[in-house]
Amino acid sequence: MTEVGSPRLRSEDARLVTGRTRWTDNMTPAGTLHVAYLRSPIAHARITRVDTEPAKGRPGVVAVLSGADLADEQGSLPCAWVVTEDMRLPEHPPMAVDEVRYVGEPVACVVARDPYAAVDALEEIDVDYEPLPAVVDMEAALEEGADLVHEGLGTNSSYTWVFENGDVDAALRDAPVLIERRYVQQRLIPTAMEPRSVLCVPEGDEFTLYSSTQIPHILRLMLATVTGVPEHRLRVVAPDVGGGFGSKLQVYGEEVIALLLARRLGRPVKWTESRSEGNMTVHHGRDQIQRLTLAAERDGRLRGIKVELLADMGAYLMLVTPGIPLLGAFMYSGVYKMDAYSLTCTGVFTTKMPTDAYRGAGRPEATFAIERLMDELAAELDLDPVEVRRRNWIRHEEFPYDTVAGLTYDSGDYESATERALELFAYDKLRAEQADRRERRDPVQLGIGVSVFTEMCGLAPSRVLGSLSYGAGGWEHASVRVLPSGKVEVVTGTSPHGQGHETAWAQITADRLGVPFEDVRVLHGDTAVSHKGMDTYGSRSLAVGGVALYSACEKVVDKARKVAAHLLEASEQDLEFSGGRFSVRGVEQEGRTIQEVATAAFAAHDLPDGVEPSLDSDATFDPENFSFPHGTHLCAAEVDTETGMVRLRSYVALDDVGKVVNPVIVEGQVHGGLAQGIAQALFEEAVYDAEGNLTTTTMADYLIPTAADLPEFVTERTETPATTNPLGVKGVGEAGTIASTPAVVNAIVDALRPYGVRDVPMPCTPERVWRALRDESPPDLAEPGAGGGLGSAGGAR
Amino acid sequence: MPRIRVEVDGSSYEDDVEPRLLLVHYLRDRLGKVGTPVGCDTTNCGACTVLMDGLSVKSCSVLAVQADGREVTTVEGLRAGHPMQRAFHEEHALQCGYCTPGMIMASIDLLRENADPSEDEIRDGLEGNLCRCTGYQNIVRAVRRAATEMRRPASEEVTS
Ligand code: FES
Ligand code: FES
DSSP: OOSTTSOOOOSTHHHHTTTOOOBGGGOOOTTOEEEEEEEOSSSSEEEEEEEOHHHHTSTTEEEEEEHHHHTTTOOOOOOOBOOSTTOOOOOOOSSOSSEEOSTTOEEEEEEESSHHHHHHHHTTOEEEEEEOOOOOOHHHHTSTTOOOSSGGGSSSEEEEEEEEESOHHHHHTTOSEEEEEEEEEEEEOOOOSSOOEEEEEEETTEEEEEESOSOHHHHHHHHHHHHOOOGGGEEEEOOBOOOOTTTTSSOOHHHHHHHHHHHHHOSOEEEEOOHHHHHHHSOBEEEEEEEEEEEEOTTSOEEEEEEEEEEEEESSOOSSGGGHHHHHHTTTTTTBOOSEEEEEEEEEEOSSOOBOOOTTTTHHHHHHHHHHHHHHHHHHHTOOHHHHHHTTBOOGGGOSEEOTTSOEEOOOOHHHHHHHHHHHHTHHHHHHHHHHHHHHTOSEEEEEEEEEEEOOBSOOOHHHHHHTTBSSOOOEEEEEEEOTTSOEEEEESOOOSSSOHHHHHHHHHHHHHTOOGGGEEEEOSBTTTSOSOOOSOTTOIIIIIIHHHHHHHHHHHHHHHHHHHHHHTOOGGGEEEETTEEEETTEEEEEEEHHHHHHHHHHOSSOOTTOOSSEEEEEEEOOSSOBOOEEEEEEEEEEETTTOOEEEEEEEEEEEOBSOSOHHHHHHHHHHHHHHHHHHHHTOOOOBOTTSOBSOOSTTTSOOOOGGGSOOEEEEEOOOOOSSSTTOBOOOTTHHHHHHHHHHHHHHHHHHGGGTOOOOOSSOOHHHHHHHHHHHSOGGGOSTTTTOSTTOOSOOO | OOEEEEEETTEEEEEEOOTTOBHHHIIIIITOOTTSOOOOSSSOSOTTEEEETTEEEETTSSBGGGGTTOEEEOGGGSOTTOHHHHHHHHTTOOSSOSSHHHHHHHHHHHHHHOSSOOHHHHHHHTTTSOOSSSOSHHHHHHHHHHHHHHHSOGGGOOOO
């Protein structure tokens, strides 16, 4: 075991740093036609007329089609997660036919010889709209007599999902301490740097569809289901993909239409979105309103939590839209012990872009809620926020632990992680500085934010998905082929788009087979190469796909052992396998390398009975449980009480992701995750105005962080191996995002607590911080120090 | 249609172009130089950054006609194993790699102006280049590493 755990630099980089990358938009086979979409400029309207004739006459235009033109073949975009039996699931045509329900919804498309001709011709399409009321506010949408997004449904509620364990009412009744809060998880735009792009190439009655997708396997099945193109006539390729963060875990209308157009026109068809188009029409994330009640004893021990959730579905239910809040439903108890928990989640239709998975998907919202509440509880009881957590968390000797939310956490050590984080952060020193600044009434106050988190990832045990009515399983597949020359090809069902599987999977393989790292090539992202798989999302690739690969390697070694034993005329039991070589115990010089065995298995001249030629194997892994990375994040923020400016001064991320295959990649994942979680806390928000217009359509309006906006992170790890897989690994992709949002907001609120502030809505822009200071504290209390007992100002209701 | 003459990555091209054609589209669609990607339509992301006469520009903010008579270097034109490319690899300064061509070109220009930038100077200098994957920390490290490397006398430079 030398490769696993070592900081290998990535093999992917060679093509990426030289511009030899294969992005979908880089491919333009001869004869390619280009598509441009006319999109609804209105949030909600009936389409009364679409005139495509003038556009058809433009030079270079090959076809112009409206939704009505495709009505017979376009089907309805799939939703794979029917969360309740009575869930309302409206039709979702890839191109609108008679009604549009969000700004940006496709209404017609032009197919032309080049992208310019296509875009130019859009101007010549005439559409008459009869405006209908926009439905923008979730709470208003549920009131009696509210305007409806889908007239036919008679309501804007898609479903109500309920979870209960223990007696929450009893826990809340006569609780010594009750913390009640309403938090808003603002709508976010995932913003992968590579815009979506799709190219569909017909070959007779077969099609190859290249797409900037995270899910080539799922996409193939879904495209076949929607369009009727038989699954075995369709090959889906995810070439190099420039980030996803959940946004490319989707079956988009533009992908369906590319296939339909290629079928109709018999030529390659390509579409690449502009960023402004993408901001409107790549699915959004978050957008929930949380009403929370936490009940505790006076000593800080938790009794229970009650959660009432409204989740904005947007106008339609896309691939896993309704299930996203449910992924959070199991995380509201966080790392803590309590006896009672209830959650009611209502999915609400609005005239906005549908929401769906975005990094963390449900778990960031839940983690934010519990970690913000723990800080509020600490303030109420005048306890240190770390201490109140310590009194409630699951102790390391209590694992495996059945949580009140119905999960079994297999492992964890919150004590060690927190202890180390506090040390790295210099917690006591910063607290002393904070006290000093409060004392001095420094206009720049210091706040310390704590977030002790865990999350469920490694999606997912198939039987659990089944019990939640999800439309598929959660297993993963890998195969390993030792080629006749002794080089190794690995095929994985995961579909990386920045995560470095080509490197990490080669490390696992090199160790298991005892071959050089350089001799392993990892193939992925093409349904013709990787014939089965469940793709990449939910921090599942290593925890599920990596384990499948591990099993496939074991199978190859088992087969090789049979062949080697035969060649060496020894019994299998007498063989040792180490460093890629089988040898007879005690007779070290007698041996065969795995490469020699591969050659022999290929020649097949002399194989033992029952052993098939070729040294290869297939394996799938279906996890028995989720994986539960955890950690303690600490954030120090300086908040200028005069301007509302927030400066992150230091950030410590202590993560426990179990065994680590490649520490370089893990650290990178943590950094990127932190950036996105911090961005939710401080910068990002997708804004719709009262008419349902998205006002953040460009990168100038929707502000993702720049290098200058972020601090240097201090990252370190503890290592508590997962007990539910042989590699001991846990997921890492989403941890940073999940942990960091509450850490940052806790720091800001902590800085302002002496001023009576007990919440700042996200994103905590200078204006919002400033308003929180002005609104939440009457002028006479605004004087620092007036409240005396710092940290106790945000009392319970 | 105006005719332009441009040198791109060491080769000369002469083409008739529409006046509205952006340099990045000229590079990608006409010359097949697809190593330079497009990440936005408002000149915010920097993914398309190239060098024009040695200075970094966002090639989506320049018209092809403005490149007439100029020399353009894209990421594809860097000499093999350029220290900046090596540094990005060695510091794991990329994940999906979509921002990387632009980030590398912008960083080269940053070091041209300031051969030994501090961390803050790097962060400020790269403000026009967005990365959604890395959180920038390793990009800053990579630029620091390349700066050290590039300040060394050429004779010492390791060629790998
Ligand atoms: S493509 Fe975004 S700045 Fe040029
Ligand atoms: S590496 Fe993905 S955007 Fe920078």
